[in-house]
Amino acid sequence: MVKAIFLLSFLATAVIAVEVHRCGDAYPHPTAVVIPGCNAMPCPVPNNSDFSFAVEFESSIATNSLAVNVTASLGPFNLPYDTPEHLRDGCANIDANCPLTAGQRVTMRGTAPVEAPIIGVTVRMRFEITGDSAQKVVCFAADVRLVA
Numbered sequence: 001m002v003k004a005i006f007l008l009s010f011l012a013t014a015v016i017a018v019e020v021h022r023c024g025d026a027y028p029h030p031t032a033v034v035i036p037g038c039n040a041m042p043c044p045v046p047n048n049s050d051f052s053f054a055v056e057f058e059s060s061i062a063t064n065s066l067a068v069n070v071t072a073s074l075g076p077f078n079l080p081y082d083t084p085e086h087l088r089d090g091c092a093n094i095d096a097n098c099p100l101t102a103g104q105r106v107t108m109r110g111t112a113p114v115e116a117p118i119i120g121v122t123v124r125m126r127f128e129i130t131g132d133s134a135q136k137v138v139c140f141a142a143d144v145r146l147v148a
């Protein structure tokens, strides 16, 4: 019984892919993005807590490296945001080993801390992953609503 409940809550919170924004036509879009506790944007995130995500994508190119760049914006303004150290090397957070072949499907998991000066605002978090020679591998943006 406990197992069944656990399984159900796991399915309810973890397996539903959320629709995320595209970064633009020049950027390959992920095949799925899962944000636990969020099935529609904006995703509620308490101030000063970690926002977790899993992104499944097919590498657009063969690459030895995956560099992850996270940026945050509030409306038209870019917020100062340093990509957390533990996220920068995408190869360290995927369910496969680099190098990747073109078309290889992988899932990257990570957590990014979220903080903002005011509660109730919606911050757009953009995740861009580039490969060798700064080639675009995948990109998406998620709206995160800061809650108390």
Ligand SMILES: *[C@@H]1O[C@H](CO)[C@@H](O)[C@H](O)[C@H]1NC(C)=O
Pocket (backbone or CB within 6 Å): 069, 070, 071
């Ligand atoms: C991350 O992306 C932003 C916005 O596109 C860019 O200004 C910045 O130089 C990038 N940082 C790195 C380390 O690539």
Ligand SMILES: *[C@@H]1O[C@H](CO)[C@@H](O)[C@H](O)[C@H]1NC(C)=O
Pocket (backbone or CB within 6 Å): 047, 048, 115, 116, 117, 118, 119
């Ligand atoms: C959110 O957390 C940051 C960092 O601790 C803090 O500076 C900021 O005031 C907090 N925001 C609110 C609305 O409490």
